[in-house]
Amino acid sequence: MDRKKQPRGTRNSRRERNKQTFPKKVALISVLGVSFILICGGVYATKIMQPKPKEVSKVKDDSLYKQKEALLLEKIREAKKQEELQSTEQEKTEGSIQTLIYEPVTTDTIPQLPTIKTELTILIEEAKKNLPKETAAKIVGYVKKIKTNEQVIGYQTTVDTYTWDSKKEDWSEKTVLGKNVAYVNQKTKQPLTLQDIFISEANLLAIYQVLQQKLLDESPDGNSVIDGVLNMPKISLDGTAFTYYPDKISLELPENPTGKKEITLPYKEIANYINPEFVDPDAIKDAVSAPLDPDKKYISLTFDDGPNPETTPRLLDILKEKDVKATFFMLGQNVVKNEELVKRVAEEGHEVASHSYSHPQLTGVDEQIVKDEVQQTDKAIYHAIGKIPTDFRPPYGAVNTEVAKIINKPIIQWSVDSQDWESHNAEAIIKRIHDTAYHDTIILMHDIHPETVDAVATVIDHLRGEGYEILPSKKLLGNKAKPLHMYYGSKDERLVQ
Structure with missing residues (x-):
């Protein structure tokens, strides 16, 4: 379909308008261009006139x-x-x-x-x-x-x-x-050794008891691992790797059920068994047991073969009334039957120690029986009070080197025998102790005999009347008793042979 032709007048009119608009556009573009050039030029001029701070800086x-x-x-x-x-x-x-x-x-x-x-x-x-x-x-x-x-x-x-x-x-x-840190012994000019720090195997074995207890304390359930801890191989001066610090020591552990490969002991916890020359003095300040007053008389009361549910509570009442602390060397077979009584002994501040499980003469049985007698009692006492006994009294006082190594505890003997086991007479017990007691000694009695309990109050009064201060055996020995040694008093220490 053909488009309709526009009138000639209309086309001419449009051309005229376009002729008039074009010059205006050209003029506008020119003005913008000149403005842009002037602006850029001004910026450039300003920039080149400024100093160069980077180079100066x-x-x-x-x-x-x-x-x-x-x-x-x-x-x-x-x-x-x-x-x-x-x-x-x-x-x-x-x-x-x-x-x-x-x-x-x-x-x-x-x-x-x-x-x-x-x-x-x-x-x-x-x-x-x-x-x-x-x-x-x-x-x-x-x-x-x-x-x-x-x-x-x-x-x-x-x-x-x-x-x-x-x-x-x-x-x-x-x-x-x-x-x-590489530590050097200034006396020998050699690397520091465990012997420098602990002096003797006996002192290190005393430390072994401390670390056993620490392993149990840090275990979620000590009773579940106690067998493994008690059977853990012993540490030695020559065969134990260690890391020395001025205020503590870390010892490598043998394989044990807790899974721990080493244990760290602050010196203040083992101060009585280390050489103070090789540690920081501040680390053991006030931790070493003070010596007993040389101007005073001391003596210790110890009781064997208990606990007994009939006699031991009455004895505890007397000791509490007299404000005396004693040491109880207990039989494991009696501990398992009287755990609450064992707890009372410990809670009232007395020492709980071991006297074997069933009272055999340890020098007359084989090594395994000795080991069982010691460990079964350790377990029984631990189960009762959460602590392994650190001291041991062998039945009949019978001990030799081989037995002492298995026991691995200080051997606490006695120097005054009340002979209550023989007399079963309160007056005889009182007289016997009065006639034989002397300074820095350990008295042997048995808390399973009613006559012994009957005699105790008078024994205490007589001893105090003679100027004695009564201490538990561990304190009498200055908290320094160590395995492989036996003690008859604070001034009578002997190597077990």
Whole structure:
């Protein structure tokens, strides 16, 4: 379909309008273009007229950096000159990292030096790896001297890392210490040993009892692991690995049911069994038992073969009334039948000790029976009061070296025998003790005999009348009794033979 033709007048009119609009558009574009050029030119002119702060600042930073770098190096080197442990410097620079290593000059006083140097190299390499990239740093490796006391000196690898902080315009410092300290006995110039610290195997065996109890205390259910703990192989001076600290010691443990591989004992818990020359004095301050007053008379009351439900409660009443603490050497077979009575003995401040399970003469039976007699009683007493007995009185006083090693507890004998087991007479018991008692001795009685209980109040009164202070046996012995030794009094200690 053909389009209708527009009138000629209409087409002419449109051309005229277009002719008039075009010059206006050109003018507008020109104005915008000129404006844009002027703006850009102004910005550029302003920019090139401003100073260059980055270049000036960089020069300033370099100058400050060099100044503080020189001060830091001077400080480091001066500090090393002032240290008691003299050393020589080895310097190495790799890019922006400068390493200063200070090795001790006197090497014969540090037998572990090769190990120390190896650890120092490892620490330095770790410090380098941990640095941010392209960071100016100073790594200073040296051996730090630690003086515990006159007899023990420790040496510890140390790495100080200084990194430049451009924002703070100063050095930041970080120190990393080696995991191990090499301790040296200043008498022998050799690495510290367990013998230095504990002196004797007997003292270490006393510590063994402490760590057994600690394992049980830290176990969620001591009764479930007590067999394994009691049967754990003993530690020894030569065969036990350890980590020494000025205030405590960590001992490697044999395989045991608790799963623990080591145990840490503060010296204050074992102060009576260590050599004070080799520990920090503050670690055992007020922990070592004070000696008994030499101007006083002391004596100890001990009771064997109980507990007995008929006689022991009455005895406890008398001791409570007289304010006397005693030591009870109990038979395991009686403990299992009278647990509440055992608890009462412990709760009232008396010592609970072992007298075997069924009262055999231990020197006349085989080793397994000795072991069973000791361990069954340990278990029975632990089940009753949560503590393993630390002291042992062998039935009839019969003991030898082999038996003592199995018992692994201090052997508490006696020096005054009341002979209550023979007389069964209160007056005879009172007279016997009166005639034979003397200073620093241990009296033997039995809480299973009614006549003994009848005599106790008078015995206490007579002893006090003669000036005696009555103590439980452990306290009489200064809390220092140890396995493989037997004691008849505070001044009569003998090695079991």
